[in-house]
Structures are given as C-alpha cells and as structure tokens.
Amino acid sequence: MNRRAKSPKIKIQNPYQSPFHRSSIGSMKSFGPNNVDISFHKWAESKCEYIHQLFASGQLKTSERLQTESKLPNTDHFRFSQLTSCLVSHKEWSTIRTPTPLEKALIDVQVGRAEGK
Numbered sequence: 001m002n003r004r005a006k007s008p009k010i011k012i013q014n015p016y017q018s019p020f021h022r023s024s025i026g027s028m029k030s031f032g033p034n035n036v037d038i039s040f041h042k043w044a045e046s047k048c049e050y051i052h053q054l055f056a057s058g059q060l061k062t063s064e065r066l067q068t069e070s071k072l073p074n075t076d077h078f079r080f081s082q083l084t085s086c087l088v089s090h091k092e093w094s095t096i097r098t099p100t101p102l103e104k105a106l107i108d109v110q111v112g113r114a115e116g117k
Contacts, residue, residue, distance in 0.1 A: 023051045033082045040079060046070045052107050058098045060084055
C-alpha cells in the first residue's frame, strides 16, 4: 500500500472575516507540530506570538532575523522551518502573505496593545 502523508491544512475564511494574520502561532489547531510541541506556545514569551510577526513587506522573515528581533532561541530554527513550510505550501499562499486593509487595521490595534498604547 502506498500511503502519502497529508500536509497540514490551514483554514482561510473570507479575508474580511479572517483574523489569519492576527492568529496566535501557539494556538493554530491546523498546524500539526504545534499540537505536539509546546515550545510554539512559548514563542509568545519571546515576542513572536502572531503570524503577522513572521512577515516583513509581504515576505517571510528569516529565522536569523526572527531570532534577533524576538529573542527566539537558536534551537527553534527547526520549529521555524516547520511553520514556514506549512505556510508556503498552503494553497492560498499568495493571498495570505499580505494582510487585507481590515487585517492591517486590526494588526495595528493589536501591536498598539502589545506596546501598551
């Protein structure tokens, strides 16, 4: 029997309803490794909690850049690779790289709260 492993699926809703870019990395139920590795939940403590924090100008940041900006440990490089692999293999990758205007406004509110504004 030839069994192919299924890739993790991320559910994307209507871009005006979806909080995808504001989604917490530690609570993405559709991302398999997140369900068995609690280290993803600890990313929030390193100030890398949300999907939008993985992007800069519509491109994924490098692992090294995230380590510098968010103080992620060097040991999380493999976790970063798992997460980015899931994101770039998503069927709607081209639409999730850049937040919609509504998502951008919600991200701005979220960032303001995180900075205590």
